[in-house]
Amino acid sequence: MSQSLQRGLALLNALADGARTLDQLAETVGVHKSTAMRLLRSLEGEGFVHRPDSHRYKLGSALFDLANRALDDVEVREVAREHLRELGNRTGHTVHLAVRERDQVVYVDKVDSTRPVRMYSRIGARAPLHCTAVGKILMAGVPEESRREFVAALDRPALTTHTLTDERTLLEEVRRAADENCALDRGEHEEFVHCLASGVRDTRGTIVAAVSLSAPKVLLDFDDLLGWRDEVIATCERISAELGWRSE
Amino acid sequence: MSQSLQRGLALLNALADGARTLDQLAETVGVHKSTAMRLLRSLEGEGFVHRPDSHRYKLGSALFDLANRALDDVEVREVAREHLRELGNRTGHTVHLAVRERDQVVYVDKVDSTRPVRMYSRIGARAPLHCTAVGKILMAGVPEESRREFVAALDRPALTTHTLTDERTLLEEVRRAADENCALDRGEHEEFVHCLASGVRDTRGTIVAAVSLSAPKVLLDFDDLLGWRDEVIATCERISAELGWRSE
DNA sequence: CCCTCCAATTGCATGTCTCGCAATGGATAT
DNA sequence: ATATCCATTGCGAGACATGCAATTGGAGGG
Secondary structure: OOHHHHHHHHHHHHHOOOOEOHHHHHHHHOOOHHHHHHHHHHHHHOOOEEOOOOOOEEEOHHHHHHHHHHHHHOHHHHHHHHHHHHHHHHHOOEEEEEEEEOOEEEEEEEEOOOOOOOOOOOOOOEEEOOOOHHHHHHHHOOOHHHHHHHHHHOOOOOOOOOOOOOHHHHHHHHHHHHHHOOEEEEOOOOOOEEEEEEEEEOOOOOEEEEEEEEEEOOOOOHHHHHHOHHHHHHHHHHHHHHOOOOOO | OOHHHHHHHHHHHHHOOOOEOHHHHHHHHOOOHHHHHHHHHHHHHOOOEEOOOOOOEEEOHHHHHHHHHHHHHOHHHHHHHHHHHHHHHHHOOEEEEEEEEOOEEEEEEEEOOOOOOOOOOOOOOEEEOOOOHHHHHHHHOOOHHHHHHHHHHOOOOOOOOOOOOOHHHHHHHHHHHHHHOOEEEEOOOOOOEEEEEEEEEOOOOOEEEEEEEEEEOOOOOHHHHHHOHHHHHHHHHHHHHHOOOOOO
8 A cells, every 4th residue: 555664664574584784675675775775764763773883774672662562552461460470380381371463363471481491482473373272262252153254264274283274173162162261272383382271351251362371292291281271261260350350 | 764654653653652543643643544544554464553443553463573573683682581580580679681772772671570669661661871870881882982972962861860961970980880890870760769780791892781780769778789789790791701702 | 213423435636755777985805 | 906795875757645525334322
């Protein structure tokens, strides 16, 4: 719609992979050097891009700033934080807080595992809905009448050998997640990691976020993970309660 | 330089204060409604803006993503993290990692205090150089020959009654910070908070970051803070060492 | 059920602003 | 000194964004 804006954003994306030179950027974005430079000037002016030295461009701090203010806006995050920490302390495993954005999961908070084996993931990262425990929970938040077509419209690539790609199977999983307020990921997203998630509701009972517990299979076998089921659900209930939800 | 890009970025900044409606955005940015909408479309297309419902615009997750990837890029952050945690655990106070960007301090990492009294600050926040301990350290990283004019060119507003606004006095502080690899902030930034900072050097000996310990005066008086001086310096030395710096 | 109001959206004509080119400047390596 | 690499600037053509005004769509009230 807006060429220069799009190109500007493309430049930011290109910079996400690390510092680049002007020509490289111009090339990856597919515009003339001089054009890239003028766009970068605007970005630099607003602090979105930073030049440590005259021939390197990096992402600037305006982004940090914006992103963190945006995170503040996710009110559930505020409320959830201490509960997540507590769950993290009690279990010693990685805890995530995720919300849905269109057809993706967005991780908005995280408590690191205390174990030496850290998992790869970061606040702000996105993941597919169909192969994550939090995704299944968040899909359970989609009104029942539109859930079917929502799931059908989803891209469902097989990311591991365990990924559920079949529409019917997945829909069934989501229905169970809705029933039990608990969903699982049996290595469907990353081969050697499994997760257990539950949902957080706001005042009106809508599922607005999901909390998950993740661990590499080597650290925690499946039954042990299930052992934390009630803890995770209880954590979500506490958060929901604080958001003003009264069960029935 | 690039009108639409600048306007697009202005929209993002406007959204930083929370969700807005189209007209509001158009007004605050000073463009016609339809223009704002078309820009927002581009932003939305790239995930920089999110529409939870049809008449509200919020910042989108592409920002979280970019910001966190940008943070990864700050390599000193990776290296420093565990040292910061250790310092945080040992002291129980708030620990910050900051770098300089032009004439500002940017906080790139933080370990929260274990005390109930939390301090306000967030990763990505910016602060002035002249009235923060980390700022003084980072200015000590400016080559000596240009330091004088750098300090002179700085805006030096008095943020509290203790802020040093005088050019000579400040320059002297910076010189001492350079000498001792330790700087102080005696309530110069926030009236009731004081800090102690030291610098981190890379392979070439350049100061690339600063680590600080902060506490409200009510929790820790000035002498007690000074008691942690050697700990903070030692932490920085460990980080520097890991970055490849060999002291002479 | 219809009407009103508010906010989002679209078509269109205008001219502003951006684009790519090619040449210049400055720094570093050979 | 020469070559190379990268950033920067002036300029003319025209693509692209802009603002206007009219339309659509949806929520709420009578």
